Amino acid sequence: MGLFGRKDKVNEGGLMDAIRCDQTDYLIWKWRPAGQDAGTTVKENAIRYGSSLNVKDGEIAVFVYHQKDGTMQDFIEGPYNDTIKTANFPVLAKIVGLAFGGASPFQAEVYYINMAGLIRLPFAVPYFDMFDPRLPDFPISMAVRGSFAFGITDHRLFVKLHRLSNFELEDFNKQLKDTLVKFVKGVVTNIPDGSYGGAPIPIVQMERRLLQVNDLVQQYIQPKLSDVYGVTLKDFNISELDVDKTCEGYGKVKELTANYTEASLKAQQHINVGNMQETNRLQMDSMKQTQAINLENMQESLRINREEGQYAQRQATEANAYTAKLQAEQQNLGAFAVKNQTQVGVAAADAMGKQGASGAGNINLGGAGGIGGMNPGAMMANMAMGTAVGTGMANMLGNSFAGAATGMGAGIMPGMAAPSGGVSVPPPIGTLYNVAVNGAAAGPYSVQQLQQMAMSGQFNAQSLVWAAGMANWMAAGQVAELQGLFVNNTVPPIPPALP
Incomplete structure (x- = not known):
């Protein structure tokens, strides 16, 4: 045709x-x-x-x-x-x-x-013999029942594999079911020895581990159906694993499994006890090590604190000794300054006495020399010289050791007032005063220096002064020791010559 x-x-x-x-x-x-x-x-x-x-x-x-x-x-x-x-x-x-x-x-x-359709078919694997690898001479009968659903995802692959030449779906379903039964039987038979992945499952435990068995079978047959028949396995469900519990093999395997399970439990308990003991031992060792480390750290901290305390105490002792030494040196230098000031005052007084003695009993009434027994100009010159020398020495020592000079010079040698009409010996250096000049502190100055400044107009009763022991700055006219400087701050005139 x-x-x-x-x-x-x-x-x-x-x-x-x-x-x-x-x-x-x-x-x-x-x-x-x-x-x-x-x-x-x-x-x-x-x-x-x-x-x-x-x-x-x-x-x-x-x-x-x-x-x-x-x-x-x-x-x-x-x-x-x-x-x-x-x-x-x-x-x-x-x-x-x-x-x-x-x-x-x-x-x-x-x-x-x-392309969206599914076909669900039941399947049943009649009783077949299975063997526990521990008892290979005692078969156990088992049957498997369930269902599966498949569809077509790649229609070109499906047509290529089957060519659709006089294709009949019923024949195809029967062929697909027979192949699936063969795959299920092959996988289930080898699950007890772990040939299809995962840990071995004893035959007597397969019923209660049905889901695990189902997953193992599905993982194996799914790619097979796609490669051989061009269909996609959409669902696979083992509903029953029927074990013949009346056969001799089942009883022996069950007994063996029970003994094995008991032994495994004991071994596991022994392992757990051993692990617990080892864990406790490690924890105790760790605790001891921690305590030893803490003790060592504490001892080291105490040692460091002790050494630091000793060092601080030595530093404080040395500082106190050094301070006491400086104070002693300042006292010695203050005494030296007072001594030198006294010597200067004595020398000035001696010079004035000699000046007076040089003409005390020889008064020339008509001569050109004036009053032969008293030379006012020489007297004033000697006074100025004695004051300048004493003041310079006091300033030199007082600026370096002001505290010592101030503390000691106030009451050792009180000033001596001159008799009326005579010549007075300048008092020794006493309290030292700072003077406010244009908003800044100047000095310190002795009373003698302030007297000279008052005579020259550089110092007056309104000038602000401050000395050690005073709470605040005060006007010079309010200080008792300085009030006498402003009564008569001019040099007495030279008496006229007698006729």
Whole structure:
């Protein structure tokens, strides 16, 4: 028979067909012309070019053409609702165009594939013998029951594997179920010795570890079904592992497992006790080490504190000794200053006495020398010289050791007032005063220096002064020791010559 059979057979067809799938629940469905059963006539493959084709969303219509050089397919993905045209059928355009110019019926098988559909099938593995690796001479009978669901994800792979040549879904389901039963039996048989991954599971424990067994079987058969049949395993569920508990092997394996479990528990308890003891020992050792470290740190801290305290005490002792030494030196220098000041005053008094004695009993009334017994100019010169020398020595020593000089010079040598009409000896240096000059402290100055400053107009009763022992600055006229400086601050005039 040629491409489309004999010419008279072709003429028997020629009716416009409506090609569509009205099934509600299917995975793969083969279309046939109305009123035709499977295998009754070749007309089921005779399709008029221009017939209407309806493919719903989620469906794929596959046109299978059987040619001398093999089988070819056109895939029409939904949604599609139109007449059969060569624009959407690349393979059909080639066949019809070569044979009849695009106006003749053609032979093709049409299959609808539901990409969203699932088929769920039950399966049962009848009783088969299993063996515990510890007792290989005692078989145990087991049966497995459950269900699985599959669908088509890659329609081109599915068509490539099955070619859809006279494809019948029932035959496919039976073939797929037989293969799955074989895989389930192979995996379950080897679970007790751990051949399919994971730890071995004793036969007597497989029932209560059903989920673990289910996962092991599914992991193995899922890629197998995809590679061999082009379907995707959507769900796999072992509902029952039926073990024949009346057989001799089951009793022996159960006894062996119980003894093994008891021994394992004892061994585990022993291990736990050993681990606990070792943990306690390590904790005690760690505690002892921590205590030793803390004790060592405490001792080191005490040692450091003790050394620091001793060092601080030595520093304080040395500082006190040094302070006492400085105070002693200051006292010695103060005494030295007072001694030198006294010597200067004595020298000045002696000079004035000698000056008076040089003419005391020889009064020249008419001579040019004036009063022969008293030379006022020499007396004033000697007084100035004695005061300057004494003041310079006191300032030199007083500026370096002001405290010592101030504390000691006030009461050692009180000032001596001169008799009326005579010459007075300048008092020794006493209290030293600071004077406020233009908002700044100047000095310190002795009373003698302040007297000279008062005579020259540089110091007056309103000048502010301060000395050691005073609470605040005071006007010089309010200080008892300085009030006498402002009574008569001019040099007495030289007496006139006698007639």
